[in-house]
Amino acid sequence: MSAPDWLQRVADTSHDDIPLVRRLAGLAHGRQSAVLMLFGPSDDGGQDVVLTERAATLRKHAGQVSFPGGTIDDTDDGPVEAALREAREEIGLDTDGVEVVGQLPRLPLSVTGFSVTPVLAWWPRPSSILAVDPAEVARVVRVPLEALLDPAHRFTATHPSRAFAAPAFEVDGLYIWGFTAIVLSETFDLAGLTRPWDEHDERVVPERFMTR
Template sequence: MGPTEQAAALRRALHADGTPSSDFDLNPDVRLPEGRVLRPAGVLAAFQLGATGLEVVLTKRSSRLKHHPGQIAFPGGKQDEGDADPVAAALREAWEEVGLDPASVEVLGTLPAHETVTGFIVTPVLALIHAPFTPRPEPGEVDEVFTAPFAHVTDRARFTIQSRRWRGTRRHYFTVPLGPYYIWGATARILHGLAERVDQ
């Protein structure tokens, strides 16, 4: 599948069947509290043309951060008061974290929201990058910026389910490792949801 077909597949994925996801999908015994208040956030799943076709931009979070140090994530973050919506939050955060100019980004649409164990309701924003992009990692937040091939992150056969102890119980989660990068948790779950929709 070439880049044009990959872009078309991303556009079709926005209209495929799908439901909101969460970090608890693989843990049916978890009982979430009624009336919980979730904080809105947006992450940018932005694909650019690379050596293998389209490739999604990912970050390795700074090892000095208090929350999720060293984990692989999409650019993005919580919606601030000045953000019109989670899409605006994702674009702003991508500019701040990796230097991605919003003017070079075509927002295709949003995927179903994802609830995290940290109390966020995250809107994944699917996008294409149309201009040359040289990452500029924000030193306090991002250790590294890299890309993952479309063919890797949309192939459900590459995803596995693993588990670890978390807050006294065993928590299961998706992973989709890529070379030295251990992509897991919310990022892998969102990518798995995208892969399911691309397959339809």
């Protein structure tokens, strides 16, 4: 099964035409990292995306939901190789079965001081994945796109101490906010998949995330 048209459409979008790039213009770029946005067919005939939940015992970003990924090492040949390597290390992904479709532009992440390149990929025949190191990743989840696109699961997350307000999701106990939610929301917009949702439904980020 080849990558769906909507994913190829996102990959083919000119970086100058991506609203998120314009909103982040002027922010400083820090140490480079990459994440893998891995989409694939689900058992129910739909599609899903792979997300990880960080271990609750970590000193930074404990319990937060993110894409597999990490720092681009000197030995990596760019963001794609780094994202695939990190996915092998974090979730045991067999990257031979992954089709890289493209990349979103490098995005500055002011909170951590990193610049993150999201790598778009399609997983035509999903195989086994797991949390390789439970001290780092608590669980790995394939989240149905249908659930993420459901307006009932969408809201605006607010973070008073940082005057932060951005799209967020809550699906099956996963609270998805910050960079991960912003990039997912932008991807759905570019793909033409977004359904109208109540952006005025504002909810404060849970304390367990605000203090980490």
